[in-house]
Amino acid sequence: MSRPSHDAAEPQMIFEADDVAVHFGGVKAVDGLSFGLPEGKIVGILGPNGSGKSTLVGAITRHVPLTRGTLRFLGKDYGNDRAHLVPHRGIARTFQTVRLLEERTVLENVLLGTDSLSGGGRAERRLAHERAQVAMQRTGCEHLAKERPDELSYGNRRRVEIARAIAMEPKLLLVDEPTAGMGRAEKEEVSALMMSLRAEGLTQLIVEHDVQMMVDTCDILLAMNFGKLIVEGEPRDVVRNPAVQEAYLGKQAVNHA
Ligand SMILES: Nc1ncnc2c1ncn2[C@@H]1O[C@H](COP(=O)(O)OP(=O)(O)OP(=O)(O)O)[C@@H](O)[C@H]1O
Ligand SMILES: [Mg+2]
Known part of the structure; x- marks a missing residue:
């Protein structure tokens, strides 16, 4: 066969x-x-x-x-x-209950996804920003970058959480x-x-x-x-x-x- x-x-x-x-x-x-x-x-x-x-x-x-x-x-x-x-x-995850830092902007929250992976150097920070940007684009929350999570709809909070997870690549x-x-x-x-x-x-x-x-x-x-x-x-x-x-x-x- x-x-x-x-x-x-x-x-x-x-x-x-x-x-x-x-x-x-x-x-x-x-x-x-x-x-x-x-x-x-x-x-x-x-x-x-x-x-x-x-x-x-x-x-x-x-x-x-x-x-x-x-x-x-x-x-x-x-x-x-x-x-x-x-x-x-x-291995990255999101939680059943959205976990975001409410006092930080969306961009800062997504950057946290990359933080644990990058060092403190300028090149690393730029790379982290690029990754965060791409992750926000992918999940449709790029326009929310400067907002705070507590101002967002539930669906958008979910998006930010997924963006943070995929920012880890x-x-x-x-x-x-x-x-x-x-x-x-x-x-x-x-x-x-x-x-x-x-x-x-x-x-x-x-x-x-x-x-x-x-x-x-x-x-x-x-x-x-x-x-x-x-x-x-x-x-x-x-x-x-x-x-x-x-x-x-x-x-x-x-x-x-
Ligand atoms: N930290 C914990 N301490 C004690 N029991 C727990 C703990 N976490 C979960 N359980 C128990 O373990 C079982 C499975 O819970 P789990 O949250 O994994 O279910 P689930 O399938 O995700 O449910 P749901 O669809 O409601 O989210 C439940 O009986 C729950 O009460
Ligand atoms: Mg569950």
Whole structure:
């Protein structure tokens, strides 16, 4: 047959989690997850409230201590890294609740994304400014550079947060509910941004409750429930899966009826 060999078809994994668990006392927030993120793809995580999605993101960025398991990025085990080292590896994130310095301008907030990576020299500062500018252009908040975050709409605050993350020029971007509280048009803009970043080769892991957006945006979906991976695969198959419908979509269908 003319199919490529198994090895040739196997996608290159930029990130791998092996049996990752995060327990908070008796709460098994993440309970033994193994999966990979293929380079250049958008992987989405679906799951009901409290299923462990944000905890998993926190584990990947080392903001949350691991109870057990292995994390590998670009083939290197980094599970013992402190959180502040993770951006240096090329992993950036946004938080479920927008975290910005309200007393600083948008530009200064985005520059923070580059700060941790650059030294204090003039050349570094100029490079950081260029990166921040590009990141603001990409996310459509360039015209807001001099504003303060507390003067901005929710959607624009999200944009600034994403700009700060991509100003690091990461190889992997993790976004936790980037469109929560947004209307359809704004969601579509965020979705288009994710896809344009993918076109440039950026691997992304997105947590979102908006099933339609996830199906439209992601290459692969992971469905979680009670800290475990219940289904993984092609987005349309995952959302049709009875276990996923039971855990998640049934509830959502009721909520949105
Ligand atoms: N720091 C913590 N200490 C104790 N329990 C925690 C902590 N963080 C999360 N949990 C618990 O872990 C479980 C998973 O929470 P997590 O925030 O990861 O869920 P989620 O899937 O992101 O939910 P949502 O969709 O509501 O954002 C929940 O039971 C939560 O209460
Ligand atoms: Mg969450």
